[in-house]
Amino acid sequence: MTRALHFLRSGRLAWRDREPSRIEDERDAVVRPFVAGRCDGDTVPIHRPVSRAMQLGMAIGAIDPVVGSICGSVPFKGPFGIGHECVAEVVAVGSAVTTLHVGQRVVVPRAVSCGSCAPCRSGLTSKCATTTRATLAAFGFGAACGPWGGMVADTFRVPFADHMPVPVPAGVPLLRVAAASDNLADAWRCVVPPLAEREGGSVLVLGGGAKSIGLYAAGLAVAHGAGQVDYVDDDAGRRDIAESFGARAVTRPDGRYDIVVEATSSASGLRRALRALAPGGVCTAVGYYVATGTRVPLMHMYATDATLRVGVSHAQPLGHHSGRAASRSGMLHDFHVVSSLEVQVPEAEVGSGCEDAAMSWLGAVVRRRMVTTYVTAASRVAATVTSPSGRALWLPPRPTRGAVRAPRPKRASPSSEDAVPAMSG
Template identity: 60%
Template sequence: MRELNLFSAGDLRWVDKPDPTLRTPRDAIVRPFVVSRCDGDTLPIHRKVSRAMQAGLRAGLIDPAVGHICGPLPFAGPFAIGHECVAEVVEVGDAVESVRPGDHVVVPWSVSCGHCGPCRRGLTSKCETTRAAAGGERTLSAYGFGPASGEFGGMASDLVRVPHADAMLVPLPTGLDPLRVAAASDNLSDAWRTVAPALRDRPDASVLVVGGGARSIGLYAAGLAVALGSPRVEYVDVDPTRLAIAESLGVAVRERPRRPRGGFGAYDVVVEASSSSPGLRAAVRSTAPGGVCTAVGYYVGTATGVPLMHMYATDITLRLGVSHPRAVLPELLDWIAATGFPAERVTTELADFDDAPTAYAARTTKLVLHRAPLG
């Protein structure tokens, strides 16, 4: 089978690999037919970061967690890439009960067992079972991050093995267009967790999204906030294309400085999607008293400079951490199926699956690969 590998910045190739096989009766084999590029994948695809990050780790300028997730030479190729997909089940083990061949499913980016303590609490990306590794415990157990996060391969592949299939795979609701939820494995579910719980608790909450590096997550979050009924949703960014997409989703938009120095007002719910230290500080300073700011970007430096005294004086909550898609996917997919939320508007390039090596390197907000399912 073919597996898309990142060799170095801008160099992606199909690599021939043996077809995956069922290793336990709880496994499934799936065939991805919609694959979406995560916002975070653009970092190693578009920039030569491996050696610089290695030097930063050694100098203490980059947080050690980067090495734990991506290896001591972060993003060193070749490695299998891709961790967002909608797939067709092609084979299941004897113990699998919830899916069968022919079913269309979303595969979460992180691998989880569904039974350990963290999984039962909804912290599926911190599954104790799948993170257990020889000689210790992985920081993450995931598709598409390289061997430091497990030998699971990437989702931009002809076939993918899914362990703990009953716990992992989430069937697509009948009639829901797979292209609409192409990013449900990660970016779309990540956006959901930034606004849906807060607006459930406070339906009248105002929402600000600081857009940027987490390109699609910020757009999904802004659109979801409008669809969930927030009376005031604003999106700030430096990119005209993303500002136009946000506006098409019913969001009020304005251009922001590239390095904001202060806040943008006062909002009950703030989503920090610039993935930058200045953006994070501006997002915190834009959070109203008693509000919540959720950061979804990568903040790899050890000197981010979070304004803790301002947070103390204003009484706000800052949340950040990996997303736990398996915990929210059933609710998210059912809601999109019921409301018709047009998440596909965030997609800026739709490419043929066979063209993955070229398409995956595109400098665009949201790339989606597709091919026809078998059935």
């Protein structure tokens, strides 16, 4: 038997036994994840009991029913395998696979895609016509997104292996691409293509909801030659990180911007972002705006000739670019990775240390005895565990307790306009 981490309900995760992953189709691969990222959106069901509230919201028309096609008719109802960002080692390949080999390190995109249908050929891999039954086919979202399970597991099966996994380029530290399955690629599409069309353009990032995406976007904008990068966030720690990347932390937008990244995941933040655009500017919104009626200033956009881009990111085609960008930019230097936390433990402490890795994946503080702990300032959104010999020890044996309890963060009081839970992908 092998193990996979399952979401049970708000505040509760548990390791569950399951049959070993195996090749089911000649085009499959089986991979062993050893660095796992926690998406900004994972924090919503982990830390907030949103399932019944969102079910009621869909029933009364306050939440768009498409949410049910992604998260289930009772959104985020456990148990289901969790996690959709990882770096993994290929451990087996099907007889028809020609581009991967055993031992290769790869990033596995969150969305499951075939690579050959019309949407995939157009770069819309998150809308694959072959794998998508309803709205999205993806790892780590539960049965509504398909039978793929989560990525925080001993091993898992990857279909269409000649297309899906993205090999990690030589020389790229693996922790730097821990979030390339989703969040890093999402940030890349927000700033790098628009900057290619607006050389030296000004960039504004409104952060706080999609925490790591906003920070990645700020760092990428600096690395790709933006003339000005302003970062707005009410969290001092994230402002410090943005400044360490070369961005300017400000309390409010200063003027008008060619490119705006809306990462507050709020309706009010979206309107603020659109009103901050310079003529001909583009705003990319990376949150989940689940309410059925999210107001936007269309007349202002018309007068400004503004563009709003909102939609799922397509990590598979972007993964080839975002990993190299992270390596080139240097914004994610070793042991200060925006979306990673590394814990080094003695061999004798492997059992307890690995259990703490699950705790750190939940955003908890690592409390057990360790040789060295490297902690990021960006909410500890990924974790890996290694021994002094360098052996990867991420996945723990069964904890002595049946589940790991997640600490509940302090909640801000939302305005009535933004009362629907804010999420990000």
